[in-house]
Amino acid sequence: MTPRVIQRFRQQNPDVAISIHTSDSPTATHWTASQYCDLGLASYIGEETPGVNPTLIHGY
Numbered sequence: 001m002t003p004r005v006i007q008r009f010r011q012q013n014p015d016v017a018i019s020i021h022t023s024d025s026p027t028a029t030h031w032t033a034s035q036y037c038d039l040g041l042a043s044y045i046g047e048e049t050p051g052v053n054p055t056l057i058h059g060y
Contacts, residue, residue: 032040
């Protein structure tokens with residue numbers, strides 16, 4: 001699914017740079033809170049983190 005989403009995003013936003021970094025959930029949460037990245041995917045968030053607005057995605 002990820003490659004299709006990225007392909008569609010790139011078609012609609014050709015001037016936006018995309019990079020993918022992988023790590024554990026706490027690191028992804030920290031990266032998002034510190035604005036190192038614009039979007040973070042995590043399997044869990046242990047505690048409320050300032051600067052992070054979690055959204056649960058059902059079905060994955």
